[in-house]
Amino acid sequence: MNSFKELGLSTPLVDNLTTLEFIKPTPIQAKAIPQLLANPDADFIGLAQTGTGKTAAFGLPLLESIDLDKDYIQVLILAPTRELSQQIAAQLDEFKDYKKGLNTCVVFGGAAISNQIRALKRRVQVLVATPGRLLDLVKRKAVDLGQVRLLVLDEADEMLNMGFKEDIDSILQRTHTESALWLFSATMPPDIQKI
Ligand code: AMP
Helix, strand or coil: CCCCCCCCCCHHHHHHHHHCCCCCCCHHHHHHHHHHHHCCCCCEEEECCCCCCHHHHHHHHHHHHCCCCCCCCCEEEECCCHHHHHHHHHHHHHHHHHCCCCCEEEECCCCCHHHHHHHHCCCCCEEEECHHHHHHHHHCCCCCCCCCCEEEECCHHHHHHCCCHHHHHHHHHHCCCCCEEEEEECCCCHHHHHC
16 A cells, blocks of 8 residues: 555645554545545545545645635535534644645534634635535625635535535535536435536
8 A cells, every 4th residue: 555655745744644643545545645636626536435534535635735825715625414524624624734824614504603604704715514504604695605616525425315405506506617526425326426
């Protein structure tokens, strides 16, 4: 198995991963990371179950692609639940230690929206969200998705099972047609293939 350095990640990130005891990439990381680093603007589909290391598989390449000089949301990650969106944000916050000035924000339903509106007023480059709450925030003009250049759908099949299809379509319509889509799913039913 390759090392993270051999997959093409930058030295400061690899050093940080070593501190976090991420030494050996998992199979999905070994397959996805080189492709996503080489072609961050291309669409990508990853078939992966929970617990396989998929968060780092998309999280590490997306952090490498962030332009710190730009202070708008460049990457949007959608996840089905509050727990998963918080987990993704926590993992990204650990990884991003090597990139000073990079800010993430996480928003989800079932929590006070006013705090989330306040958090979004800061400079945020990576937003993690559940679909329903994100649309609510967009409608309140607390979030502008106009400059998102990468949309990640995590556990896409689970989002459809939970009835988020219309919300996802609506979010896709509000992002640039040229933005890249990285889709991760444990299964590939026809509705996912359509997306
Ligand atoms: P995930 O499938 O992304 O939810 O990851 C499952 C767990 O494995 C998380 O606690 C990660 O922090 C951990 N993990 C993922 N990849 C690695 C790796 N290459 N080395 C060590 N731990 C990892």
